[in-house]
Amino acid sequence: MTSPLIAPRHTLIGVFVVWGIAAALAVLVGALAEPDWRAAWMGVGMGLIVPIAFAVHLWSGRSQGFIQRMALSMIGSLFVMGLIGVGLGLATLFSG
Template sequence: MTEEALPRVAARGTVSAVWGFALVAAVLIAVFSNEHYDGAWLGLALGASVVLSLVIQIATQEKRGFVSRLASSVSGALIILAIATGVIYLIH
């Protein structure tokens, strides 16, 4: 009996959920944060994205592709927050 891997749509959904969280966090930080604490909040958002990625990937209970899904979600969140950092520091 062979085990099926996580369906592609579900795998994309787990990754895009973390990317969406990072994007929403970046927008909220840009709008509501004091300019002196932007860096700290962005670092916290990245840490929360990593934890959220781990929770979502462990909740799927699928070990095939775990590392690639985790790497994709964390890398995407890092890129989103890096771009947000540049934009926030340009507007402040």
């Protein structure tokens, strides 16, 4: 028998937090890395997202849907960082 949650937390907030951190990391890589090394540093940034997502979703204290939230965080972060990476690549291509 399961007990109902007294004050359930909204579960998608953690997913959006992870996406925001991924966007911030991608912008940081774009600002600090040399254009030839941006793709490599994007991979490092995506690697940093994994433990950050674990921490965010474990902090929420809900075990229901953990795998789905982690998958959504990872796929969304990959998509966000990929879009920003494409933008940075096009900016590099047309700037010089």
